[in-house]
Amino acid sequence: MKKIILCLLLLQGLYAAFGQNSSTVINVDLGKEIGEMRPFWAWFGADEPNYAYMRDGKKLLSELSAMSPVPVYFRAHNLLTSGHDTMNLKWGSTNVYTEDANGNPIYDFTILDKIFDTYLQRGIKPMAQFSFMPEALSTNPQPYEHHWQPGMPYDKVYTGWAYPPKDYKKWADLVYTWVKHAVERYGKAEVETWYWELWNEPNIGYWKGTVEEYCKLYDYTADAAKRALPTIRMGGPETTGPSWSKAADFLKTFLTHCVSGKNYATGKIGAPLDFITFHAKGAPKIVDGHVQMNMGTQLRDISEGFRIVASYPTLKSLPIIIGESDPEGCAACGMKTNPSNAYRNGTMYSSYTAASFARKYALADHFKVNLKGAVSWSFEFENQPYFYGFRDLATNGIDKPVLNVFRMFALMKGKRVEVKGNQNYSFTAVRDSSVRGPKADIDGIASKDLRSVAVMLWHYHDDDVKTGKASIELNLKGFTVKTLNLHHYRIDDENSNSYEVWKKMGSPENPTAEQIALLEKAGQLTLLSSPAYVKTNNGALKMEIELPRQGVSLLKFDW
The missing domain is CATH 2.60.40.1500 (Glycosyl hydrolase domain; family 39)
Structure with missing residues (x-):
């Protein structure tokens, strides 16, 4: 035996x-x-948009x-992050939005255009992301730019860019202005082929607001984007880990809101998805x-x-x-x-x-x-x-x-x-x-x-x-x-x-x-x-x- x-x-x-x-x-x-x-x-993507x-x-x-x-689609974070072309790991910046001394918006698409021009010149299509919160709009802006390096605690990346806006109308105006700018620069037919989304992984530290605040931001974002280009393709919520119970709850709350919730921007029922x-x-x-x-x-x-x-x-x-x-x-x-x-x-x-x-x-x-x-x-x-x-x-x-x-x-x-x-x-x-x-x-x-x-x-x-x-x-x-x-x-x-x-x-x-x-x-x-x-x-x-x-x-x- x-x-x-x-x-x-x-x-x-x-x-x-x-x-x-x-x-x-x-x-x-x-x-x-x-x-x-x-x-x-x-489909490919990166945290660092300026590497493009x-x-x-x-x-x-x-x-x-x-x-x-x-066509290959490319998704990138930090497309609205403040800063002048900075390129640390898990970071990037375009400085699209700042304000003057009186709080009036100043838009500058120079760096963002450089990124998207690079894509389109090579036949790449953007998965354009409305993120992250510009410093002038953040409810808690400081500290803003992080300096994370491998080996550091991951939560060091979550700084002032991760917060909700202090003014949802100014945020909506930023969204509207960007979409209108894209249509004027690249043409309606081209922009209609892109996918536009709001934020990244809002169920963890990337979003310092609540799920309800995310739904509110989505309503204002989708409404502004659709006003600028009615045929735009708008989606979300980019939650991570659907098999986690809290992540699943976030995803279901968002989807239910889009189907039957009261829209924060329009007052109507539902949101475009x-x-x-x-x-x-x-x-x-x-x-x-x-x-x-x-x-x-x-x-x-x-x-x-x-x-x-x-x-x-x-x-x-x-x-x-x-x-x-x-x-x-x-x-x-x-x-x-x-x-x-x-x-x-x-x-x-x-x-x-x-x-x-x-x-x-x-x-x-x-x-x-x-x-x-x-x-x-x-x-x-x-x-x-x-x-x-x-x-x-x-x-x-x-x-x-x-x-x-x-x-x-x-x-x-x-x-x-x-x-x-x-x-x-x-x-x-x-x-x-x-x-x-x-x-x-x-x-x-x-x-x-x-x-x-x-x-x-x-x-x-x-x-x-x-x-x-x-x-x-x-x-x-x-x-x-x-x-x-x-x-x-x-x-x-x-x-x-x-x-x-x-x-x-x-x-x-x-x-x-x-x-x-x-x-x-x-x-x-x-x-x-x-x-x-x-x-x-x-x-x-x-x-x-x-x-x-x-x-x-x-x-x-x-x-």
């Missing part, structure tokens, strides 16, 4: 060490369409626009010396947010934008002060992104809601050390592996089709329990249009521990042509990975021009092998693929 138990323990250890069993099968049925391959991934027109900011915006077949927003974050931690992600925490926020929206009959068909949708909460917290953020530079961030976005599709299908966008709160940080561990898409102009997942998504279009496997987790299992234990999540998402098929595969686990590769038998059926042109793209330690190349260089703090050129090349999405022609057999195709832990593959078939 002891020998049997010993053998079982040995087998269990081998199973945990090497990942899956030897038979991982994934079947793709092109004949079974399950929904649109909506490009809701094409810096050197590396402009470079990255251009890359985001160039990779995407649809064109789309609904909330945030969802994961929760990584250090376990036994390695990073352990928690995708389930993020998915529970999304699930509860969808459930709440779907419970309102008059709102359930409105577009939903997950205003921040990330593995955890602080993009500007590096991995030196927050060791659990060590996932950000390598392939863990890539595989997490692939696996979590696929579950966003599944959750939207499950609740039958209209998911329009999922904002990755990840951009870039100017004048910071290489691969410092920020949650960003690029470091000093060098693309990180995670950006290549979005390049993969950009190659997928048309209809999503059925994918079934024997080593995957259902979306409910990931939501409820995350991806733990000896079994990894080896799964995929697939799309088809008239002349192409794309299959994204990942080998994900919450624990960032190296194991053996997964041997995958991939079966596709439903092709209507005999010959296919195959491009196989890969993200792993050897492909599409500037971080591993940088480490092999000795992790230089100041790379040479030659090293930078090599890193820029390594940061691009690369092919695992040369393009090849493959033959189908009665509309079917079978392939054998080896995929490392935390690796992501995209197989693109064209004809």
Whole structure:
């Protein structure tokens, strides 16, 4: 008996060490369409709006626009914050609004125009945010500008900009003036394509007022914006953590107010609401010396947010934008002060992104809601050390592996089709329990249009521990042509990975021009092998693929 138990323990250890069993099968049925391959991934954002027109900011915006077949939307905080072009971490300023000695408004759109001009020149569309409170309007302005740095308590960022206005009419005049200015500068047809919202995470320290005061501010904001441009798209409330009871209460109070509450600005019933927003974050931690992600925490926020929206009959068909949708909460917290953020530079961030976005599709299908966008709160940080561990898409102009997942998504279009496997987790299992234990999540998402098929595969686990590769038998059926042109793209330690190349260089703090050129090349999405022609057999195709832990593959078939 002891020998049997010993053998079982040995087998269990081998199973945990090497990942899956030897038979991982994934079947793709092109004949079974399950929904649109909506490009809701094409949304990004940052706390620091002024980085957009810096050197590396402009470079990255251009890359985001160039990779995407649809317009990329960009969300930023601090668009109304006072100050002259200041650019600390988790800060930014435009100085749009000041007052003269008699309290009369002075508007200056110079810096704000510079930000939005940079977006539009690169084909980026704004998700324009009415925030934060200008110093001259704040009910508690001092101290105003914060000087937060990684390692400091997070609540140090919540200063005078987070308070309600001392004069709601002056705030409404500011909103009206900005929207009118935008229409005059960029044209009505262009501005109608933007999304406009009020504030950020008003259920925590970003808003020092009550939920009722937020609803009041929303009423004045939406009324002024609609007076300036009746066709403007206005939404909110950008609460975070819908699975928290108090956050859920805030979201429901706001939605109920928009449906049936008395409008503070007009006196009528209800408030205009064109789309609904909330945030969802994961929760990584250090376990036994390695990073352990928690995708389930993020998915529970999304699930509860969808459930709440779907419970309102008059709102359930409105577009939903997950205003921040990330593995955890602080993009500007590096991995030196927050060791659990060590996932950000390598392939863990890539595989997490692939696996979590696929579950966003599944959750939207499950609740039958209209998911329009999922904002990755990840951009870039100017004048910071290489691969410092920020949650960003690029470091000093060098693309990180995670950006290549979005390049993969950009190659997928048309209809999503059925994918079934024997080593995957259902979306409910990931939501409820995350991806733990000896079994990894080896799964995929697939799309088809008239002349192409794309299959994204990942080998994900919450624990960032190296194991053996997964041997995958991939079966596709439903092709209507005999010959296919195959491009196989890969993200792993050897492909599409500037971080591993940088480490092999000795992790230089100041790379040479030659090293930078090599890193820029390594940061691009690369092919695992040369393009090849493959033959189908009665509309079917079978392939054998080896995929490392935390690796992501995209197989693109064209004809």
